[in-house]
Amino acid sequence: MDIDAATREQLQNWEKELNAQYQRICEHELSLDITRGKPSADQLHLSDGLDGILNGEYRAADGTDTRNYGGLEGLMCARELGADILQVPVEEVIAGGNSSLTLMYCAVLTGYLFGYAGNKPWKELEAPKFLCPVPGYDRHFAICEQLGIGMVNVPMTDSGPDMDAVEALIEKDRDIIGIWCVPKFSNPTGVTYSAETVERLAQLGRIANPGFRIFWDNAYAIHDLDNQVNLANIRTATVENDTADSVIQFASTSKVTHAGAGLAFVSASSDNLASLKKQMQAMTIGPDKINQLRHARFFAEFTLLKEHMHKHAQILKPKFQCVLSHLEKAFKDSDLGEWENPLGGYFVSFNTRPGCAAAVVELAAQAGVKLTPAGATFPYGVDPEDRNIRIAPSFPPLDELDTAMSVFVLCVKLASVRKQLEML
Numbered sequence: 001m002d003i004d005a006a007t008r009e010q011l012q013n014w015e016k017e018l019n020a021q022y023q024r025i026c027e028h029e030l031s032l033d034i035t036r037g038k039p040s041a042d043q044l045h046l047s048d049g050l051d052g053i054l055n056g057e058y059r060a061a062d063g064t065d066t067r068n069y070g071g072l073e074g075l076m077c078a079r080e081l082g083a084d085i086l087q088v089p090v091e092e093v094i095a096g097g098n099s100s101l102t103l104m105y106c107a108v109l110t111g112y113l114f115g116y117a118g119n120k121p122w123k124e125l126e127a128p129k130f131l132c133p134v135p136g137y138d139r140h141f142a143i144c145e146q147l148g149i150g151m152v153n154v155p156m157t158d159s160g161p162d163m164d165a166v167e168a169l170i171e172k173d174r175d176i177i178g179i180w181c182v183p184k185f186s187n188p189t190g191v192t193y194s195a196e197t198v199e200r201l202a203q204l205g206r207i208a209n210p211g212f213r214i215f216w217d218n219a220y221a222i223h224d225l226d227n228q229v230n231l232a233n234i235r236t237a238t239v240e241n242d243t244a245d246s247v248i249q250f251a252s253t254s255k256v257t258h259a260g261a262g263l264a265f266v267s268a269s270s271d272n273l274a275s276l277k278k279q280m281q282a283m284t285i286g287p288d289k290i291n292q293l294r295h296a297r298f299f300a301e302f303t304l305l306k307e308h309m310h311k312h313a314q315i316l317k318p319k320f321q322c323v324l325s326h327l328e329k330a331f332k333d334s335d336l337g338e339w340e341n342p343l344g345g346y347f348v349s350f351n352t353r354p355g356c357a358a359a360v361v362e363l364a365a366q367a368g369v370k371l372t373p374a375g376a377t378f379p380y381g382v383d384p385e386d387r388n389i390r391i392a393p394s395f396p397p398l399d400e401l402d403t404a405m406s407v408f409v410l411c412v413k414l415a416s417v418r419k420q421l422e423m424l
């Protein structure tokens with residue numbers, strides 16, 4: 001289908017054919033959902049051994065009675081798990097509750113209200129703002145939006161954020177006090193930042209406002225589908241560049257064990273952790289150490305965690321293959337869409353022709369297939385070109401995903417033809 005070369009008559013014929021197919025699908029009254037990146041029930045079962053693993057043994061190896069209050073930084077054995085995932089020293093890790101997003105919120109709030117490591121609170125700046133590589137993770141943007149922190153779009157490339165743009169923006173605007181990064185299997189593009197990008201990010205601390213922080217959300221650090229993809233270590237790079245204070249890292253076991261009942265980790269320099277702990281102290285007496293101990297026993301060695309992630313990959317791989325084969329079959333030799341081939345993570349990011357994404361989502365919804373709202377991957381929910389759609393293959397069973405993808409490609413074709421007709 002070469003839309004640009006087609007005559008009006010040709011387009012009208014296509015519209016008629018595609019619309020007839022679409023109407024037939026609507027009659028099936030489907031109810032399918034490929035919106036959020038949740039683990040499937042099969043994946044959750046992999047961690048059911050957590051239940052009962054303590055068997056009455058509540059004391060951690062260091063003697064801590066995990067049933068009691070205390071220990072703001074988390075159990076040492078849980079911090080070790082976080083240190084292994086993020087590849088950082090254990091003294092620089094806090095193990096928290098079940099959500100890294102909560103830790104991110106807390107970390108942004110710390111910068112906003114109190115400032116990090118003796119720097120001015122961000123709220124005292126004229127117009128504090130974060131750089132947001134786009135498309136990106138909607139919940140990062142929601143934190144900034146709620147606190148009234150401005151957001152500046154930066155394009156994502158296949159090696160990470162466009163670093164020329166990042167550096168130019170930071171050099172000219174001292175009110176830029178943060179950047180959101182999902183450095184491995186980025187949400188939603190699946191891109192892993194190149195070593196050069198990591199190095200350039202590590203150097204930003206030299207030119208930015210001293211209160212500037214990189215929010216390094218390594219949510220998919222160990223979520224490789226096949227061979228391990230290497231991400232350069234940002235901590236090492238910042239230490240070498242004498243900018244160790246410029247980065248705060250996050251991870252969690254949300255997509256490792258039970259999504260709603262895992263552990264989250266934050267890692268940073270001792271000065272940053274001191275600022276964070278000051279705020280956390282006012283919020284909590286300490287995390288759920290019983291759950292931390294359950295996880296530490298479940299993954300007594302890092303190799304067990306690796307094996308566990310391999311089992312996740314075996315479940316996820318056919319789902320990614322299903323999505324990708326639908327896209328290839330439908331669009332390989334056309335200009336109706338572009339996508340990346342992710343090597344891990346939870347998403348496939350699809351770009352329609354300009355001005356079609358919202359229409360695709362609407363058509364799919366009418367046919368009973370729920371997609372992430374168009375625009376959700378951009379700050380303020382506004383995709384300036386109305387192109388990006390995030391596909392989350394993990395949750396539905398394979399047969400449902402297969403049906404949902406058939407509907408998806410049909411909706412992309414129909415919306416593209418209609419858009420072209422509109423523009424003639």
Ligand SMILES: Cc1ncc(COP(=O)(O)O)c(C=O)c1O
Binds near residue numbers: 217252
């Ligand atoms: C990039 C990213 N960060 C964080 C989260 C949520 O993490 P948590 O469950 O630890 O709050 C997600 C979930 O989809 C995510 O994609």
